[in-house]
Amino acid sequence: MERMREYLSAMCTGWDVQTVRAIVADTLDHIVDPMIYDEAVTLIEQHRAAGLDIVIVSSSGAEVVEPIGAKLGADKVIATRMVVADGKYTGEISEYAYGPHKATAITALAAAEGYDLQASYAYSDSITDEPMLAAVGHPYAVNPDKALRRLAITRDWPVLDFSRPVALAERSRFREVRRPAVAAGILGTVAAVAGVLLYAARRRARPEAS
Known part of the structure; x- marks a missing residue:
């Protein structure tokens, strides 16, 4: 984890934020077509129909995860974020969404949004996400590594x-989303994003009109 933090810091220091975002957007639109499992699409649609929010949780940088989240109609994104000063990355990491930090992040989000974690779903393929899976009432291991399967x-x-x-481009129905999608499921392999996960949180209960 520390080596990865140091690598991210060294790689991003001094880069212009808007330039990076423009490069990522252009890459996703014209060079890299993100991949998603068809089974995940079905899960997303099922959870959307049940009135659930989509939250993508990834250790990758927000600059990459947010555009993919937008393509999927996600309500929120939890990702690694860098400190910015004068429009450039300082090299410091403000939020590192990896391992136990994911569990901390979704717990904070649940408190802020009124989500019931015991009524929520989480999907992952990696043992490093055990804390996040353990934090919800409905954890699922999807194409898990050996340790997570055990x-x-x-x-x-x-x-x-x-x-x-x-x-993703073949699933044109995503492009027809008219409002934030509500769902849950693992995205599976996404080109350009390592370990993108999707975490579903149930919307807070709304009082019925009297």
């Missing part, structure tokens, strides 16, 4: 196997 079996967590990757 843990899921031990804790009786459902294990899902996704096998139908599809280019």
Whole structure:
């Protein structure tokens, strides 16, 4: 974790924020077509129909994760964020969304938005996300690594196997979203983003009109 933090800091120091965002946007639109599992799309639609919010949780930089989240109609994004001064990255990391930090972040978000974590769903493929999975009432291991698969079996967590990757652009229905999507599911492999996850939080209960 510390080596990765140092790498991110060294790589970004001095870069102009708007330039980086423009490069990422152009790359996603014209060079890299992010991949998503078709099974994940079905999960997203099911959770959306149930009135759930989409929150993408990723250790990748917000500059990459946010555009992908926008393509998916996500309500919110939790990602690694760099400190900015005078429009440039200072090299310092303000939020590092990795491992236990993901659990801390979703707990804070739940408190701020009124989400019920015990009624929420989380999907991951990595043992590093055990804290996040353990924080919700409905954890799922999706195409898990060996360590997470063993843990899921031990804790009786459902294990899902996704096998139908599809280019995001081919799923044109995402481009027709008219309002923030509400759902849950793991995105699967996303080109240009390592370990992108999707975490679903149930909307707060609204009092019925009298």
